[in-house]
Amino acid sequence: MSVYLDHHAATPLAPEVVEAMTEARAAAWANPSSAHAAGRAARRWIEEARARVASAIGARPADVVFTSGGTEACNLGVLGIAARRVLTTSVEHPAVAEAIAEAIASRGVEVVTVDVPRGVAPARLPLDGVDLVCVQWVNHETGARLPVERWVAECRDAGVPVFVDACQALGKLEIDVTALGASAVAFAASKIGGPLGAGALWIARDTAVASRALGGAQERGRRAGSPDPVALAGFGVAASHLGRRLAAMPAVAARRDRLEAALLEHGEVNGEGPRVGTVTNVAVRGWNGARLVAALDVEGVMTSHGAACSSGVDAPSAVVQAMYPDEAERAESALRLSLGPSTTDDDLDAAIDAIERVVSRRRT
Amino acid sequence: MSGGERVLVAMSGGVDSSVAAALLKEAGHDLVGVTLHLWDASGGHAVGRCCAPEDREDARRTCDHLGIPHYVLDERRAFRERVVDPFVAGYLAGTTPSPCVHCNQEVKLGRLLEIARDLGATRVATGHYARITRDASNAIRLHRGHDREKDQSYFLYGVPLDVLDRCMFPLGELRKGQTREEGRRLGVPNWDKKDSQELCFVPDGDVGGFIERETGVARTGEVVDASGEVLGHHDGVYRFTVGQRRGLGIGGGAPPRYVLKILPDEDRVVVGDVEDLAALTAHAQHAVWTGASPAEPFEAEVQVRYRHRAAPARVTPTPEGFAIAFHEPARAIAPGQAAVVYRGDQVIGGGLLAV
Numbered sequence: 001m002s003v004y005l006d007h008h009a010a011t012p013l014a015p016e017v018v019e020a021m022t023e024a025r026a027a028a029w030a031n032p033s034s035a036h037a038a039g040r041a042a043r044r045w046i047e048e049a050r051a052r053v054a055s056a057i058g059a060r061p062a063d064v065v066f067t068s069g070g071t072e073a074c075n076l077g078v079l080g081i082a083a084r085r086v087l088t089t090s091v092e093h094p095a096v097a098e099a100i101a102e103a104i105a106s107r108g109v110e111v112v113t114v115d116v117p118r119g120v121a122p123a124r125l126p127l128d129g130v131d132l133v134c135v136q137w138v139n140h141e142t143g144a145r146l147p148v149e150r151w152v153a154e155c156r157d158a159g160v161p162v163f164v165d166a167c168q169a170l171g172k173l174e175i176d177v178t179a180l181g182a183s184a185v186a187f188a189a190s191k192i193g194g195p196l197g198a199g200a201l202w203i204a205r206d207t208a209v210a211s212r213a214l215g216g217a218q219e220r221g222r223r224a225g226s227p228d229p230v231a232l233a234g235f236g237v238a239a240s241h242l243g244r245r246l247a248a249m250p251a252v253a254a255r256r257d258r259l260e261a262a263l264l265e266h267g268e269v270n271g272e273g274p275r276v277g278t279v280t281n282v283a284v285r286g287w288n289g290a291r292l293v294a295a296l297d298v299e300g301v302m303t304s305h306g307a308a309c310s311s312g313v314d315a316p317s318a319v320v321q322a323m324y325p326d327e328a329e330r331a332e333s334a335l336r337l338s339l340g341p342s343t344t345d346d347d348l349d350a351a352i353d354a355i356e357r358v359v360s361r362r363r364t
Numbered sequence: 365m366s367g368g369e370r371v372l373v374a375m376s377g378g379v380d381s382s383v384a385a386a387l388l389k390e391a392g393h394d395l396v397g398v399t400l401h402l403w404d405a406s407g408g409h410a411v412g413r414c415c416a417p418e419d420r421e422d423a424r425r426t427c428d429h430l431g432i433p434h435y436v437l438d439e440r441r442a443f444r445e446r447v448v449d450p451f452v453a454g455y456l457a458g459t460t461p462s463p464c465v466h467c468n469q470e471v472k473l474g475r476l477l478e479i480a481r482d483l484g485a486t487r488v489a490t491g492h493y494a495r496i497t498r499d500a501s502n503a504i505r506l507h508r509g510h511d512r513e514k515d516q517s518y519f520l521y522g523v524p525l526d527v528l529d530r531c532m533f534p535l536g537e538l539r540k541g542q543t544r545e546e547g548r549r550l551g552v553p554n555w556d557k558k559d560s561q562e563l564c565f566v567p568d569g570d571v572g573g574f575i576e577r578e579t580g581v582a583r584t585g586e587v588v589d590a591s592g593e594v595l596g597h598h599d600g601v602y603r604f605t606v607g608q609r610r611g612l613g614i615g616g617g618a619p620p621r622y623v624l625k626i627l628p629d630e631d632r633v634v635v636g637d638v639e640d641l642a643a644l645t646a647h648a649q650h651a652v653w654t655g656a657s658p659a660e661p662f663e664a665e666v667q668v669r670y671r672h673r674a675a676p677a678r679v680t681p682t683p684e685g686f687a688i689a690f691h692e693p694a695r696a697i698a699p700g701q702a703a704v705v706y707r708g709d710q711v712i713g714g715g716l717l718a719v
């Protein structure tokens with residue numbers, strides 16, 4: 001038995017996505033920049049994907065820059081837009097937080113950090129002297145939904161450019177980047193049934209973004225390096241099924257609520273503001289989150305503690321720590337269960353069983 | 365004992381634990397690999413030590429090879445509180461602490477057993493060179509590993525019997541060479557990896573430098589002989605251990621001198637001749653016995669440091685621990701080190717040498 005409850009880390013590939021990638025693998029192996037038939041064939045897959053992604057987010061294809069994933073898209077959005085004083089939140093993904101730290105270290109950028117106590121973000125931003133705002137739309141660990149529409153409107157009134165990390169928002173919220181009016185918005189294929197290794201940065205036409213990678217004028221000079229037609233083919237197909245994913249969200253949220261209700265016996269939910277329906281983050285009493293993740297994995301239930309990270313070392317959830325600065329045990333005992341449209345009621349029953357079984361080991 | 369029962373195998377990333385895991389896997393056990401993250405590697409000496417990222421990757425690679433799950437769990441706080449801080453305090457107090465004894469006793473095995481319970485495992489396996497046996501009355505006994513060069517029973521004397529009862533040491537009957545051979549036979553990825561020689565958290569072996577970095581203090585003082593005559597100067601009493609000959613800063617043609625005593629309050633190191641180093645008696649505190657606590661004096665062999673051949677002695681229980689009366693003078697009895705009492709290959713008990 002195996003139950004996958006880590007959809008915020010990566011989503012299983014939709015069958016159509018696998019099919020498209022298999023086809024692309026055979027057909028689109030050439031360098032898409034090459035001036036010959038094979039190169040054109042590869043390029044056609046990429047441009048098809050670009051059109052699909054653009055259509056899914058309400059953008060023009062020319063404004064979509066493909067990247068190697070959400071992290072690179074966030075890095076490009078944060079570091080590609082010139083700024084002297086950046087405003088951000090205390091709960092950003094490391095792809096944004098560490099890019100800002102880099103700007104502080106190497107460019108002397110100043111930073112203003114807005115707290116999100118208990119998962120509740122302030123309605124307005126302190127924009128005094130700020131010339132770039134970098135904020136996420138949906139939190140990766142708790143699912144907190146930040147008031148990005150309102151913030152972007154406020155920034156537009158003040159003439160301040162805004163980068164939005166929408167990696168966790170895509171497929172969970174209706175997104176129309178043109179209507180939103182931000183300067184740049186980052187997306188990741190792996191959160192919507194697409195593969196790892198594919199992401200995008202939408203860039204408003206009036207926003208200048210300097211390429212971070214060096215060595216080529218690909219993506220209209222905004223991202224050097226040949227894009228991967230296979231991964232992007234998968235991204236495109238996943239994006240074209242975004243409506244189906246969004247339509248499933250109410251059912252996903254109902255399952256999340258059922259799962260969460262079963263967990264409340266063992267702990268408290270982290271985050272009390274508005275949030276999306278795909279995730280619950282629970283501080284499990286008396287447990288260390290990393291150990292609980294290991295114990296559940298042995299039982300066949302795949303979950304996470306903090307943000308997925310390749311170092312192999314668990315660290316207490318930075319987001320929960322930032323939301324509850326005075327309650328260290330919340331971050332240490334955080335368990336993140338994230339669901340997707342493919343999560344079934346049987347999955348939940350099995351997961352709840354396994355959680356009961358594991359948690360009861362400490363009662364005996 | 366194969367199948368069914370889930371076993372947690374502790375993976376350091378070294379050859380020994382990797383081969384231990386491979387042997388248990390071959391025997392059909394349901395294994396879960398766990399690496400304890402005990403200390404953050406820093407500086408340029410990150411390879412071949414406990415807790416370096418490379419070691420975690422080696423542990424993960426071995427588990428992937430064996431097809432078993434692998435988790436890295438953070439026990440840095442416990443390691444600092446129970447091993448590193450007392451280690452630093454011990455050196456500052458002029459003793460020579462035994463961090464591996466404290467780690468095995470207070471962090472590793474006990475903590476692993478607790479993790480095992482959480483993970484639904486009933487036993488903990490490690491790559492220690494030691495043997496766990498049962499006597500006629502089914503009581504647990506700890507014995508030396510068959511490879512006397514690698515034997516680690518000295519570091520394990522303080523592990524409670526109820527913990528040992530749930531431990532497995534698959535390498536206890538192997539020699540190091542055999543372990544590598546088994547590793548090669550079983551395709552263990554790191555079977556030819558170099559052994560680590562130093563303390564895992566002081567990989568360059570510079571204990572003095574480590575203590576100065578940890579505490580931010582640097583002390584200096586005098587090297588004196590028994591009569592108090594100043595023979596030289598040293599840069600920190602924590603750089604010395606009783607019996608040490610090198611690094612005293614009193615070279616020349618004089619006969620070799622050895623550290624006899626460390627006087628931390630005066631920042632003095634007392635040195636003398638090799639004959640002065642020998643002692644017939646010693647005291648140990650914090651005694652732990654593997655059976656009932658002895659009431660009467662008894663004959664046994666006592667080992668006073670890891671690389672010491674256990675010497676015949678009369679052991680007399682005292683309220684604080686036990687007194688040791690060696691039959692032949694023993695050299696370099698350093699306070700803080702463990703005195704482990706053996707009868708043949710069997711560990712009877714142990715304690716920490718007192719000042």
